[in-house]
Amino acid sequence: MKKYKFFTNLDQEEQWLNDMARQGYTLVRKSFGYQFERSVPEEANYRIDFRTFKNQRDFEDYVALFEDSGWTHVAGTKGSGAQYFKQNGDQGNEDIFSDADSKAARYKRISDMWMTLCCCFIPIFAALISTDAIDASVILKPQSLYYTPGLWEMSGPRFWQALLFETPFALFRGIVWMVIPVMIIVYSVFAYKAKKEYDKSQQQ
Template sequence: MKRFKVFFNIEKEEQWLNEQLQKGFRCTQVNGYGMYTFEKTDKRYIIRLDYQDKLSKEAFEEYKGIYEDFGWNYIKGPWLGGKRFWQKEDDGQNEIFSDRQSQSNYYKRLLSYSFWPGMLCLAYSSMIYKDTRLYHGDLWGMNGSLFWKAFFFETPFVLVKLLPGLMVIFFSIFYYKTYRQYAMLKEK
């Protein structure tokens, strides 16, 4: 089974993954675009997310070995993402403690991921929105079926023209939500 889901909050992502485990679906793979792969299981599992900055190949193998010594199985995920997905059978010792500094670095990285693309979209939007008309000026003078044909023909082009502005809104919301998580982490 594959599921697509995008999270702004890492704790909610872990909670959602554990809810899937409670329903009897074990996570087998996570990609960087929000696609989760599950398989049916009869065993009870627990999943935890850990936060690590960029690790060299040797450091990653050492890090992985330590967790595997304690019974955790690494779920293949985005290698450079910072988030590490760990799963094991539920045996009562189910906590992984990720230090606050690595969590903080993860949120800072997410902030930059949303800030720079948002700024590029904003700059591009300011260039294409100099002409404030979305539709061709003669469209509003047309009548009857000719108006509707022209309107439906131009609407996809209008949507493409609006896309950079919508992306600015999306990246702004993402930045705001990530900043709130980062600020809450700093307050604790």
């Protein structure tokens, strides 16, 4: 079974995975969605870390460290960032983090990742505007996305027919150049939310 959800709070994501385990669904893979396998309902204990690694050896050493402490690595790769662990029965500590600072640090790494992605898109967007590849004036004049001659002077059924015919093309033109600024905004929001979670974790 596959489920699609998005979390900005890792504690809530862990709780959801524990709830799924109580319903008899065990996490086996995480990419764009969560892949579960049917299993015996259990009181599971999932924990999520966020780390990326430059090489496979460092990643394998990282996984082995937790597995030696009683935690099974169930999802995540060296470049995926999110690493999912499940406690082996009653083995190991209740948490994979030794203290509050190390637990909060995962939010700092997430925030840094989103901000890095945001900063990568800003110069690209600026270059496209400066070379007139993107016309920022359409934000104030979206009607410029419509190319039908005399469209805005038409009236009655003729106007609505022409408008409805060209609207899908106008939306496509707008969506193409809006992708970059939208991604900048989205990444900024995610970075801000992760930073808020980091600050909140530091205060607890």
